[in-house]
Amino acid sequence: EVQLVESGGGLVQPGGSLRLACAASEFTPGTYWMHWVRQAPGKGLVWVSLIKSDGTTTSYADSVKGRFTMSRDNAKNTVYLQMNSLRVEDTAVYYCVRDLIGASGQWGQGTLVTVSS
Amino acid sequence: DVVMTQSPLSLPVTLGQPASISCRSSQSLVYSDGNTYLSWFQQRPGHSPRRLIYKVSNRDSGVPDRFSGSGSGTDFTLKISGVEAEDVGVYYCMQGTYWPLTFGGGTKVEI
Numbered sequence: 001e002v003q004l005v006e007s008g009g010g011l012v013q014p015g016g017s018l019r020l021a022c023a024a025s026e027f028t029p030g031t032y033w034m035h036w037v038r039q040a041p042g043k044g045l046v047w048v049s050l051i052k053s054d055g056t057t058t059s060y061a062d063s064v065k066g067r068f069t070m071s072r073d074n075a076k077n078t079v080y081l082q083m084n085s086l087r088v089e090d091t092a093v094y095y096c097v098r099d100l101i102g103a104s105g106q107w108g109q110g111t112l113v114t115v116s117s
Numbered sequence: 118d119v120v121m122t123q124s125p126l127s128l129p130v131t132l133g134q135p136a137s138i139s140c141r142s143s144q145s146l147v148y149s150d151g152n153t154y155l156s157w158f159q160q161r162p163g164h165s166p167r168r169l170i171y172k173v174s175n176r177d178s179g180v181p182d183r184f185s186g187s188g189s190g191t192d193f194t195l196k197i198s199g200v201e202a203e204d205v206g207v208y209y210c211m212q213g214t215y216w217p218l219t220f221g222g223g224t225k226v227e228i
Contacts, residue, residue: 045158045166045209047219059217062217095165100213102171103171103175105156105171107165109165
């Protein structure tokens with residue numbers, strides 16, 4: 001069964017950094033476009049970033065552009081989200097998603113990021 | 118950015134009865150490859166989202182056939198032919214034609 005397992009969330013102070021990881025089982029992330037989507041407490045879904053299947057292209061929401069970087073390591077079947085200069089408004093559950101718009105969609109269980117002093 | 122507008126915000130339903138959610142986009146979602154990248158997601162209380170429908174009308178694996186999607190251009194609909202108790206939750210539409218990808222605000226389905 002395909003599984004996506006996120007890790008790396010936690011409590012961080014404003015201005016701090018975190019790196020989220022998304023480990024994939026039963027498939028290689030490099031075969032699919034991968035995305036991060038977040039959900040602030042009690043709020044709706046917001047797309048954050050994507051990385052193309054061949055890793056040549058990334059794209060980001062304006063709210064995180066210049067602060068977040070998405071990458072992948074095919075040898076470890078893992079995609080990452082490096083989050084710098086974190087703000088209180090970045091507090092959310094972050095979901096790793098495979099193939100958000102295609103035929104092979106799959107969501108992880110999410111990891112909570114809390115930015116607070 | 119493409120704005121996705123869902124209605125209603127809240128949908129009281131009766132078990133066994135049909136239900137319908139509307140989603141409208143601020144511009145046509147037809148991509149240059151001819152596909153329309155409109156998806157529907159369900160989020161049950163306390164759970165991760167789960168996709169139900171992709172490219173307007175394609176059901177994901179394991180999704181009951183009481184769920185169906187339709188529409189074109191800027192106007193889309195998710196229908197539940199007969200609501201079951203497990204269908205309670207929030208439903209979101211999302212467009213994947215343009216970057217940034219954008220979600221609708223959600224429709225809460227409650228018994």
